[in-house]
Amino acid sequence: MEKKQINLLVALQDLDMMIEEISEMKRLGFNTEREDELLKARHDLSAKIKKPLLFSYEKLKKRYKRAIVPVKEDNTCLGCFIKLPTSLSSIGRTDSEVIYCEGCGRILYWLT
Amino acid sequence: MNNEELTNYFDEQLFLPDLMATSKDELFVELVDQFVKVKYLKNRDIVLEMLRQRENLGSTGIGKNVAIPHGRTTSAQDIMIAFGKSRQGIEYDAIDNKPVHLIFMIIAPPQDQSNMYLPILGKMVEILNKAKNRNKLLEAETYSEFIEIISRG
Numbered sequence: 001m002e003k004k005q006i007n008l009l010v011a012l013q014d015l016d017m018m019i020e021e022i023s024e025m026k027r028l029g030f031n032t033e034r035e036d037e038l039l040k041a042r043h044d045l046s047a048k049i050k051k052p053l054l055f056s057y058e059k060l061k062k063r064y065k066r067a068i069v070p071v072k073e074d075n076t077c078l079g080c081f082i083k084l085p086t087s088l089s090s091i092g093r094t095d096s097e098v099i100y101c102e103g104c105g106r107i108l109y110w111l112t
Numbered sequence: 113m114n115n116e117e118l119t120n121y122f123d124e125q126l127f128l129p130d131l132m133a134t135s136k137d138e139l140f141v142e143l144v145d146q147f148v149k150v151k152y153l154k155n156r157d158i159v160l161e162m163l164r165q166r167e168n169l170g171s172t173g174i175g176k177n178v179a180i181p182h183g184r185t186t187s188a189q190d191i192m193i194a195f196g197k198s199r200q201g202i203e204y205d206a207i208d209n210k211p212v213h214l215i216f217m218i219i220a221p222p223q224d225q226s227n228m229y230l231p232i233l234g235k236m237v238e239i240l241n242k243a244k245n246r247n248k249l250l251e252a253e254t255y256s257e258f259i260e261i262i263s264r265g
Contacts, residue, residue, distance in 0.1 A: 007155065007157075007158060010155070010185075010186040010187060011158055011161055013186050014161075014162040014165070014183065014184065014185045014186060014187075015162075015165055017183075017184040017222060018162070018165065018166060018169065018183060018184070021184075021230070022169070025169075028230075028233055028234055028237055029174065029237060030170060030172060030174070030180075031170030031171050031172075031207055032169050032170045033169075033170050034168055034169050034170055035169060037168045037169065038165060038168060038169050041165055041168065065223065066186075066222045066223050068186050068222070069186075069222065069223070070187075070188075070189055070221060070222070072189065078189075078221075078223070109186050109187075110154075111154045111187070111188075111189050
């Protein structure tokens with residue numbers, strides 16, 4: 001259940017990053033004419049995420065540029081660069097729970 | 113960003129000089145699967161979704177037989193560029209409606225400390241705007257030939 005939710009949240013952040021950089025893409029000469037489609041996709045995706053988790057993501061976004069950060073192979077949070085406890089990593093790798101960094105509070109996403 | 117620096121973001125394992133794909137979606141799958149195979153990406157479905165959403169915003173087919181599908185994803189750890197060449201050409205809904213033969217897929221993490229993603233994209237556009245580079249890339253068969261063209265750009 002959580003696995004699906006964390007994946008939806010990651011997809012939401014990917015969309016948010018794309019929306020943030022639209023003006024830069026335009027400047028580089030890329031076609032960005034269908035911005036409305038992206039905003040609609042964001043709206044639809046948000047509706048699939050549980051309210052408390054979405055609230056937590058939106059709140060973190062006000063504090064940090066990225067609310068979800070990848071965890072490196074050596075168990076380092078790529079948001080604040082603290083080393084995470086091994087016990088946390090074994091749970092995190094399964095994507096079975098939404099896990100927050102003990103150092104910075106960001107949502108963690110294991111890449112391995 | 114100079115051309116030499118740009119070559120650091122390529123990898124021989126992400127060099128596909130003879131793509132099998134015949135459509136845009138097959139192309140994305142072929143390239144993303146290669147990223148996953150060489151362990152640059154964890155979740156192929158999330159990355160494919162991101163790339164498809166990016167295409168919904170507007171085609172990354174920049175014309176003159178070139179496409180630069182790109183995006184940031186939480187599923188990536190480092191910036192990497194895959195290169196693919198299609199001999200038969202792929203219908204891509206490019207701005208000039210021509211099929212694409214040269215494809216550069218750029219995948220970046222949510223935050224890169226030195227913030228190289230946009231300079232890399234800009235440099236790629238600059239290199240690919242030159243007809244002589246595009247022609248040479250169409251002829252390149254090996255990774256070393258390819259890197260030589262990028263480094264001289």
